[in-house]
Amino acid sequence: MESSPACRPPANTTYLAIGQDLFSINEYVTGQYNYSLHHRPNSTNSTPTSTADGSRSISSFVPSAFMVYTDLAKLNGLWEPTDYGSGVEYAEGALELFPSPYQNAKRSTQSSTGLQIGLWFNGTEGCFSICAGAMDDQIQRLISYLESSRASKIFLRLGYEFDNPAFGYSDDPKMYILAYRKIVDDARKQLSKEALGRVLFVWHSWAAPMATKSLSLAKFYPGDAYVDWIGVSIFQQVFPWSPGWGGRMSDVENVLQFAKEHNKPTMIAESTPFGGIELKQASNETKLYLANNRYNHDDWDRWFGAVIDVINSFDVSMWCYINCNWEEQPMWHEIGFGQTLLSSNARVMAQWHKQIVKNGMPGRTFLAAGSLDNCGVASSDAMQLDDPIRAGGFGLSHFFSFILVPFLVVAGVFFVPYCILSGHKKSRDGSSRERRPLLSNMDAGMLAGPKKPTVDGVAQC
Numbered sequence: 001m002e003s004s005p006a007c008r009p010p011a012n013t014t015y016l017a018i019g020q021d022l023f024s025i026n027e028y029v030t031g032q033y034n035y036s037l038h039h040r041p042n043s044t045n046s047t048p049t050s051t052a053d054g055s056r057s058i059s060s061f062v063p064s065a066f067m068v069y070t071d072l073a074k075l076n077g078l079w080e081p082t083d084y085g086s087g088v089e090y091a092e093g094a095l096e097l098f099p100s101p102y103q104n105a106k107r108s109t110q111s112s113t114g115l116q117i118g119l120w121f122n123g124t125e126g127c128f129s130i131c132a133g134a135m136d137d138q139i140q141r142l143i144s145y146l147e148s149s150r151a152s153k154i155f156l157r158l159g160y161e162f163d164n165p166a167f168g169y170s171d172d173p174k175m176y177i178l179a180y181r182k183i184v185d186d187a188r189k190q191l192s193k194e195a196l197g198r199v200l201f202v203w204h205s206w207a208a209p210m211a212t213k214s215l216s217l218a219k220f221y222p223g224d225a226y227v228d229w230i231g232v233s234i235f236q237q238v239f240p241w242s243p244g245w246g247g248r249m250s251d252v253e254n255v256l257q258f259a260k261e262h263n264k265p266t267m268i269a270e271s272t273p274f275g276g277i278e279l280k281q282a283s284n285e286t287k288l289y290l291a292n293n294r295y296n297h298d299d300w301d302r303w304f305g306a307v308i309d310v311i312n313s314f315d316v317s318m319w320c321y322i323n324c325n326w327e328e329q330p331m332w333h334e335i336g337f338g339q340t341l342l343s344s345n346a347r348v349m350a351q352w353h354k355q356i357v358k359n360g361m362p363g364r365t366f367l368a369a370g371s372l373d374n375c376g377v378a379s380s381d382a383m384q385l386d387d388p389i390r391a392g393g394f395g396l397s398h399f400f401s402f403i404l405v406p407f408l409v410v411a412g413v414f415f416v417p418y419c420i421l422s423g424h425k426k427s428r429d430g431s432s433r434e435r436r437p438l439l440s441n442m443d444a445g446m447l448a449g450p451k452k453p454t455v456d457g458v459a460q461c
Helices: 022-038 091-096 123-131 136-148 173-190 249-261 284-292 301-314 346-357 396-411 415-421
Strands: 013-019 065-071 114-120 154-158 199-205 229-234 266-271 318-322 365-367
Touching (some): 013 022, 013 114, 022 091, 022 346, 065 091, 114 266, 123 173, 136 173, 154 173, 199 266, 229 249, 249 301, 266 301
Parallel strands (some): 013 365, 154 199, 266 318
């Protein structure tokens, strides 16, 4: 079977991506590994990735891709770490967290893991700057990063959640389209053939009400020639008590149906159970709903089960889960996201390990590190989450997996990220209580553009 040009995996398979900051990514992998050590199957059969007691290599818990964020004006968090108050963003650092269990034959330095990058445009003002040429130097720097990155694939979300009224694109969708197209055109002209084959352009909707009823997905759409994947956010839409502003399941389905009509692979580009896994940060309205209605309070079925139903119904090709304690991050403290670390809830951790990590769900396979090299097509390198690492005997990788890594896990999941960062930068304060873009408090002077060009008569920037 040949791989898809857009790297769409085979039917009924889904890439797994985890984010959205360095420490949360590290906690996910080490947490899953630690869970496996305490829940070993009773087995005396030793395999290349398991000892006689059934333990597995830590590499088998690394997802297909890591989620990170940056903004076009500064491009912080790609080559070097930065902290916007939402945890440390560091794309290259994430790729360095866990050594690849194998080397790619075509690129000896390539990581077995991909990146899913959210690129902030700063609303219509930022789009005007892009189209007027004021951001050309930054676009060149971005292209340089795409060319040199060790990621196996890069999914670039251009101006993510373009239809979120708070993000500033709604007053001029045409300008968003032009800015999106310019970056794609520049990248396609300047990237090498090999690098361009590793970069996918993602158009990502927030799947909730737009600023006005006159707006639609079609009015923001850059065109099939410019879109490789279509993304959607899922936070509270799967809950029956979701507020009108937060969207409903019909909003999610509308985006996924739009993608189907345009024959584009889909990703859940951002997702986490709003209010927390246990709803400890739930709003008063949510608590009132729960008090007055008979409802299934199972911590897994309530949100995770509902999202998996969406994945199965629309054969979603990538699931990006935000695994973090939002309350500990200044930007998100008391916003309402709550605690969404999988390891914070025993029921959720057990079900995640069973259904996602060990692929115990009939009819659906979740893919891990290495799978993007061949776009989900089975090979000696591509891995499912429960596949063994192809290696023989006890070598250096086994030393890392079975001796050194357990020591580091016991020492604390923050040890490795601190080594990479050589110290943690101070967080910037975030005070708004409303949901807002991750990079919304950037320096306005850096983001402001020159005199606005007109849209009429401009085919591309």
